[in-house]
Amino acid sequence: MSTAFPDTIYAVQHLAFEDLGALEDVFYQLGFRVRYFEAGIDDLTKAFEHTGLTIILGGPIGVYETEDYPFLQKEIDLLKVRLEKNLPTVGICLGAQLIAHALGAKVYAGHAKEIGWSALTLNPLDNNPLAALAETPVLHWHGDTFDLPAQTVLLASSALYPNQAFCKGDNILALQFHIEVAADSLEKWLIGHTCELRKAKIDIPALRHDNTQFSSDLEAKASAVFTQWIRKFLSP
Numbered sequence: 001m002s003t004a005f006p007d008t009i010y011a012v013q014h015l016a017f018e019d020l021g022a023l024e025d026v027f028y029q030l031g032f033r034v035r036y037f038e039a040g041i042d043d044l045t046k047a048f049e050h051t052g053l054t055i056i057l058g059g060p061i062g063v064y065e066t067e068d069y070p071f072l073q074k075e076i077d078l079l080k081v082r083l084e085k086n087l088p089t090v091g092i093c094l095g096a097q098l099i100a101h102a103l104g105a106k107v108y109a110g111h112a113k114e115i116g117w118s119a120l121t122l123n124p125l126d127n128n129p130l131a132a133l134a135e136t137p138v139l140h141w142h143g144d145t146f147d148l149p150a151q152t153v154l155l156a157s158s159a160l161y162p163n164q165a166f167c168k169g170d171n172i173l174a175l176q177f178h179i180e181v182a183a184d185s186l187e188k189w190l191i192g193h194t195c196e197l198r199k200a201k202i203d204i205p206a207l208r209h210d211n212t213q214f215s216s217d218l219e220a221k222a223s224a225v226f227t228q229w230i231r232k233f234l235s236p
Helices: 022-029 045-049 071-084 094-102 186-192 194-199 204-231
Strands: 008-013 033-038 054-056 089-092 107-119 137-146 153-157 165-168 172-175
Touching (some): 045 071, 054 094, 094 172, 137 204, 186 204, 194 204
Parallel strands (some): 008 033, 008 054, 089 172
């Protein structure tokens, strides 16, 4: 690992069971340590001022719910400064929405819940960092969506929502879908999100079945995506 790039990855969590999942082992294998920060509990300043990679994870609240969750505004303010400095940042689900908002785009409730496994439509770009996910079902689990921020590049879409992933330069990556889900941990999501699943009339046994069918392949492809994406920071 390059001595210039910090060997600890900071992850900002908004929900206890939505962690780095399968990506955690990928980062360990690449020589990184991982430190979690709990949004709403911990002071996030260190996580957002970190010169290494910071990953902002998912959660059930909305970017626009700052009145009910005041810590969100502080998080957004810190994120804006981080993005202005172009520090290495990945956002997943809520994290992607926070990045979109911090870059000036609108984030809002979508027309339908997108919960389940389906493949992305990748934007046919040279060197699309998500190329390994071609024809690979990924886990979608969101109700909000966002407009594409200015000066970013669309990477992927889905049947329901056009903006599923984007990047800004080489250092900022936003993923609306869940690339991190681990094959052996989805049951925590099914338990923790039971109210949302019931309200959306999601077939829970079918969701569990799809997880057993698709998650192992996604783990392998997610490893390929992040191994390639992070290596550019490790060059001597």
